[in-house]
Amino acid sequence: EAQVTQNPRYLITVTGKKLTVTCSQNMNHEYMSWYRQDPGLGLRQIYYSMNVEATDKGDVPEGYKVSRKEKRNFPLILESPSPNQTSLYFCASSLGDRVAGELFFGEGSRLTVL
């Protein structure tokens, strides 16, 4: 089954404790992206990647890191989480950067930073 898998789905952590949210897709997609969703603000792009070893900042990259060492994986790293990073996070992928086609989303990771 074609899917984007995120882990963990739910996480409660404390300020400053490094964490990683994993994202994996099985569709051989070139493009992957991370969004955060906050009430009243909709979806905002954090980082995106057009292919392996090619990442770029989205609209709200501060406090986040990403890497793309393999085509299928695109982890989101919070080196020192803060309460303002409490949010619902989505990973998404699509066939390629030159094709503004369908984005496939994971089910989301709800993060709470205390």
Place this chain on the structure above:
Amino acid sequence: AQSVTQPDIHITVSEGASLELRCNYSYGATPYLFWYVQSPGQGLQLLLKYFSGDTLVQGIKGFEAEFKRSQSSFNLRKPSVHWSDAAEYFCAVGPSGAGSYQLTFGKGTKLSVIP
């Protein structure tokens, strides 16, 4: 810069009634336009998209949308709503010919359905 406005934060309709969700965009040229749906606890799923050609596009789950260039709108419609349509709906716009990274999402419209 491109932008998307969904004027209605929350809409409530009765099951069986018709539905129209509004989307207005700001972009200097012909955009790519999308509607996504987010069911409770789920990720977003593409309902339909407009790239070019026929301005009335059909999507999944019985939804359709009409691109009106003169009004900069891309409203989503369904003739008869089902209880399972209760979800949040997002309109998105991107530059024609560009990639997914340039998509801009609206803030969403939450749809509630009364049985």
